[in-house]
Amino acid sequence: MDPLAGLLDGPRARGAFVLRSELDPPWALRVQDRAPLTVLAVVRGAAWLLPDAGPRERLAAGDIAVVRGPGAYGVADDPATPVQAVIHPGQRCTTPAGVEVPLGWQGPRTWGGAREGSTRLVTGTYQEEGAVSRRLLAALPPVLVARAGPGRDGPGGVAPVVAWLAREAAREDPGQEAVLDRLLDLLLVAVLRGWFDRPGARPPGWYAAAADPVVGPALRLLQSAPERAWTVTSLAAAVGTSRTALARRFTALVGEPPMAYLTAWRLDLAADLLREPGTTVAAVARRVGYGSPFALSAAFKRERGVSPAEHRAAAG
Secondary structure: OOHHHHHHHOOOOOOOEEEEEEEOOOOEEEEOOOOOEEEEEEEEOEEEEEEOOOOOEEEEOOOEEEEEOOOOEEEEOOOOOOOOEEEEHHHEEEOOOOOEOOOOOOEOOEEEOOOOOOEEEEEEEEOOOOOOHHHHHHOOOOEEEEOOOOOOOOHHHHHHHHHHHHHHHOOOOOOHHHHHHHHHHHHHHHHHHHHHHOOOOOOOHHHHHHHOOOHHHHHHHHHHOOOOOOOHHHHHHHHOOOHHHHHHHHHHHHOOOHHHHHHHHHHHHHHHHOOOOOOOHHHHHHHHOOOOHHHHHHHHHHHHOOOHHHHHHHHO
């Protein structure tokens, strides 16, 4: 498992909110749903992205924006257009005066004042922050814009995914929610990979380290088998280097020692797994490499300030 896939594997979309918007000017939305991450693709026409914090961005057809929450932002045909609808937590939509506005009245997951608007947007919102995603979110700017262009390093390479997501958003077939979740994940991973690999990029240490012949395999082992009783010595032996060389190289590239990375990874996985209905602390402890639920609870409380039970209750 590579680092980017590993970070997205735990908090992958589950019941993500996907909406296709068909819009004719003048139109303006304010989004204050406090979602941790949103992907906005312009399929046709153009739009202005207006974050509360950060510069305005004009998005043309083919452009894709990734917005890191929980801050609010606007989307409009023009920055001067007055807000017509406000999106609240739980994807509740109202007018600025608070009058409820139904979403999807044009059809399943389709909203707007036109059947075929001059601007078509597709929005995918990750509605809950899985703990594993915190490391990923910390590596992103508040707003990331991938401009349309050919090749893997631009969103032109993912245009078929955007078109597929737009089509599927308007359908209501068996398993549709799972299809939309996986398409949104595919789009997000492709955009982030292109962003981190672009010329002049400064990707986070854990991403750049994936290509290292020593640290890359070590990262993959820790992420794919956190339940193993790893030590720096056993990890070094598994990747064919010395304990000292691995510790020094891992810390230099990733920014923290191997065992510190493993502890944080285990607890992030545990935090995400604890959200799953019916999962016990004992079962989670076994899956993430703790010998007992008491050991996991102690580590969780020490690092996060709350017990696993308190974390689960807060997430519920």
